[in-house]
Amino acid sequence: MTRAITLRSVGKTYGRASRAVDRFSLAVAPGEFLVLLGPSGCGKSTVLRMIAGLEDVTEGELLLDGEPANHLSPRERGMAMVFQNFALYPNMTTRANIGFPLKLENPRQDSAERVESTARMLGIESLLDRYPGQLSGGERQRVAMGRAISRHPSAFLMDEPLSNLDAKLRNHLRAEIAQLTAELGVTTVYVTHDQSEAMSLGDRVAVMRGGVLQQVSTPREVYALPENVFVAAFIGTPRISLLQAVVHAPLDGPMSIDLGRQRLALPEPLSPDHQLLRIQQGRPLIVGLRSEAVRIAPPSQARPGEVALSGIVEHAEYQGHEALVHLDTGSRPAVVPDLESARPRQAPRRRRAGGGVFERLRQRAGGSVAVLDKPVTDTEPYAVRGPDRPAVTSSDLVVRTGPDLRVRTGGQVPLLVDLAHLYVFDHSGRRICPLPRDVPGLDG
Numbered sequence: 001m002t003r004a005i006t007l008r009s010v011g012k013t014y015g016r017a018s019r020a021v022d023r024f025s026l027a028v029a030p031g032e033f034l035v036l037l038g039p040s041g042c043g044k045s046t047v048l049r050m051i052a053g054l055e056d057v058t059e060g061e062l063l064l065d066g067e068p069a070n071h072l073s074p075r076e077r078g079m080a081m082v083f084q085n086f087a088l089y090p091n092m093t094t095r096a097n098i099g100f101p102l103k104l105e106n107p108r109q110d111s112a113e114r115v116e117s118t119a120r121m122l123g124i125e126s127l128l129d130r131y132p133g134q135l136s137g138g139e140r141q142r143v144a145m146g147r148a149i150s151r152h153p154s155a156f157l158m159d160e161p162l163s164n165l166d167a168k169l170r171n172h173l174r175a176e177i178a179q180l181t182a183e184l185g186v187t188t189v190y191v192t193h194d195q196s197e198a199m200s201l202g203d204r205v206a207v208m209r210g211g212v213l214q215q216v217s218t219p220r221e222v223y224a225l226p227e228n229v230f231v232a233a234f235i236g237t238p239r240i241s242l243l244q245a246v247v248h249a250p251l252d253g254p255m256s257i258d259l260g261r262q263r264l265a266l267p268e269p270l271s272p273d274h275q276l277l278r279i280q281q282g283r284p285l286i287v288g289l290r291s292e293a294v295r296i297a298p299p300s301q302a303r304p305g306e307v308a309l310s311g312i313v314e315h316a317e318y319q320g321h322e323a324l325v326h327l328d329t330g331s332r333p334a335v336v337p338d339l340e341s342a343r344p345r346q347a348p349r350r351r352r353a354g355g356g357v358f359e360r361l362r363q364r365a366g367g368s369v370a371v372l373d374k375p376v377t378d379t380e381p382y383a384v385r386g387p388d389r390p391a392v393t394s395s396d397l398v399v400r401t402g403p404d405l406r407v408r409t410g411g412q413v414p415l416l417v418d419l420a421h422l423y424v425f426d427h428s429g430r431r432i433c434p435l436p437r438d439v440p441g442l443d444g
């Protein structure tokens, strides 16, 4: 039997001060593969552990198949949990490790057949008589999966199960997990901070930040229609370029978006979502450009819906099949806090009069997301640092090109921006454009 898991306005406070999860509501359908995604410390594991029954729910309601379950012990919930560090019993063979939960459940029952069929499913039949010390990391993960599966749990709860493996093995096991859970049809909640893992595995992805659910959608939708600038910045590689902007909507001329040194002219007649920008005139906004929204080409090659910009090449990252060109367009990058790691949060306190403007905006927007009032020197989300590469701070736009296009560092290149892929977020970080129906290739 596979389970529906519902969380209704669930909160978790550790001790008296540390608020880990806040008003978290989510419904996971039977058989669904749901990924909890977010930066370190955003509360993903806490949500998972509350579902498992390993942490108490401070407030709110957990329902399993529609029945209240806050009070159920982990065992009564019948779920299998797989952690980052699989703890196998070192003095037990693979066979004994996989069979152990079955023995606990029913000491008299012969579990040999169940153990062998589980091992077959995972392709580890030949390892049944080995001890953990005689297995590679990937094999140990499979054994641990086997131990989780053998019990025929009603749900899998996985907490970064692949993060200790090298990239190749991770990709391999990722595909296996996807296949296995689909075959078993068991509801799975999977925690990761790796957005590409989330996108490739999840039926839906729930993005968290600072204990708060930001969006839950299919991978396609979470990429194409991020609810806010945090989700836009967290999902996608290379990261979306975010620029501070202001709309100009003169009565006697065409509307444009001012990016600092340059402007994006919006073609007439205005599309419905560009019309929405009119009321934002003069307010600070954030423009988001994914690398596929911009190409290096002269204005003469502009297709309908493309407008011209230019940029100075800061540096190019050669990646074999493509190159990423980092450009300075003279704009001010917008900073999105918490992308890499969340700060410890305090329990919510009453707002005192005289708090910062940003803090007030943030609270009004339900803890939203972008910083527009920081000095430019703080804006380093796109800085590229490495032992062999100097810090680059003035690049504000990343463009994807074919590997053969040669660009000269310091040279100026013409750019074409596809307005169909233009993202605009308001001062609190909420998406204004595109409207759902305007995203190419996405229904609804």
Ligand SMILES: Nc1ncnc2c1ncn2[C@@H]1O[C@H](COP(=O)(O)OP(=O)(O)OP(=O)(O)O)[C@@H](O)[C@H]1O
Pocket: 014, 015, 018, 019, 020, 038, 039, 040, 041, 042, 043, 044, 045, 046, 047, 193, 343, 344, 345
């Ligand atoms: N037992 C605990 N006592 C106090 N605070 C805790 C406890 N466990 C977690 N926290 C805090 O709760 C917040 C959320 O932690 P959690 O482990 O759920 O985050 P996470 O998103 O899973 O992070 P990571 O990806 O690093 O595991 C963090 O600020 C963390 O320090």
